[in-house]
Amino acid sequence: MCGVGDDAEVGAGQRTDDEGRQAWLRGVAADVARLDRSSSAERAADILRRSITEGALPPGAQLSELELTEVLEVSRNTLREAFRLLTHEGLLVYKLHRGVFVPELDEHDVVDLYRLRRVLEVDVVRRLGERDPELPATRLEPLLDDVEAAEAAALAERWPAVGTANMRFHEHLIGLADSARMNAVTGRLLAELRLVFHVIATPQELHEPYIARNRGLFELLEARKYEQAAADLHQYLLDSEQGLLDAFRAH
Amino acid sequence: MCGVGDDAEVGAGQRTDDEGRQAWLRGVAADVARLDRSSSAERAADILRRSITEGALPPGAQLSELELTEVLEVSRNTLREAFRLLTHEGLLVYKLHRGVFVPELDEHDVVDLYRLRRVLEVDVVRRLGERDPELPATRLEPLLDDVEAAEAAALAERWPAVGTANMRFHEHLIGLADSARMNAVTGRLLAELRLVFHVIATPQELHEPYIARNRGLFELLEARKYEQAAADLHQYLLDSEQGLLDAFRAH
């Protein structure tokens, strides 16, 4: 999920026939990379990642090496490699000679995370207008999918699912910039944010207001009103930050 | 260098006597942390990091496990842990079942890196004006130190040293935002950029023009002309990017 297929980057720009072939090649390459990845360590990391992001391992929890080697059926060395992977995604922290823990983020971290979010997301949207080939409509499709997924999950009152759909929306938003490094930063950023969500008791109030705002944002992008979209997004993120901080102070 | 002493953050603001003591305590704590940290793995990573940033290990080079365990006198597992550390700093890349390599960045990467640089640095400078307590003059001292270091190194015609001083300048610039995550992102970003410098044959033309511009930037900050500083910095980074790309195309 983090840095597997980043080095493909084919230098496009040929006949449409070749382009189709290139796309197919990239697809296959991505599939292969997904199958034969570092296996044990990454597989263990995948399981732990899900446990953390889904809240099974709450912030503050310690991860015992001995215990997890038995559960995950990997050796201690491999497990420690998985720990390192997650550490650099911000999902675990090492305390020397004491072990690994799920980090406990505080209000200061929320402010820090949103500072970075605002800078990146607002800039991406604002500069969408200056792109050389006008943004093709197909690029916006993933965003629409996320909006609709959030709306559907809200109808079913599955609020955690709403949260992940909202996050995917912002991930895809950053993706429009075609910047591998922005994607990486955003990936880690949202992972940390997810950590914050789990100490909040009321997921509904936290996520529900932003379903409609995401759709509004999508429509502005579709209409190519990038400046207004950027302004909206800026206020959106300020509100979201404030909501999180308020929920935090309610312990 | 990446995630060791991030959790210190002493809540400053006392009498000058206490402040001196606090600073001293922090210094000692940092030294201790530097000594007894994860030891083997981080120590090995330090050596490798220097070898890479100083160009002894050029982009494209493969790092053999067997060879390095003998040179660094650590076990293979510890060495692999060091590899992981450097991988997430962007100084190494893993290729499954093939080993670790010093990444070879291309023009596309340069564009990507500068895209992110511009967003972050320009935003930091622009928002310096809105801070609650006006920026104390002492916060700018590290920047002045870097400017003077670059000027001194230029007089001695030590161009690589000029490059590192310039980078420190930008690192300290980002530091003014007091954002742990921006600092982390910038650290990795500049490390990757340093990688690019090593494939360039002419360090002088690359670094010299920016010594004076750094001083100009510093003076604008000192005069609290943040908007103009941001505009200057934006153009500065565009020029720097163009210079790098030109040097690149000269093979």
Added chain:
DNA sequence: ACCCTAGAGATTGTTCAACAATCCTGCAAG
């Protein structure tokens, strides 16, 4: 009753040796 110190037990940090899986090289066959 309180503080400090020492030591036992548990956990992590590191090393070593071995085996399995995969990649690269060169060569022979079609």
Added chain:
DNA sequence: CTTGCAGGATTGTTGAACAATCTCTAGGGT
């Protein structure tokens, strides 16, 4: 020229062992 197949080298993973450090508890001193 391409394809298929050894053989050697390198990486991926394991398990056991020992050293270093932390935590917790019990005991002595004030």
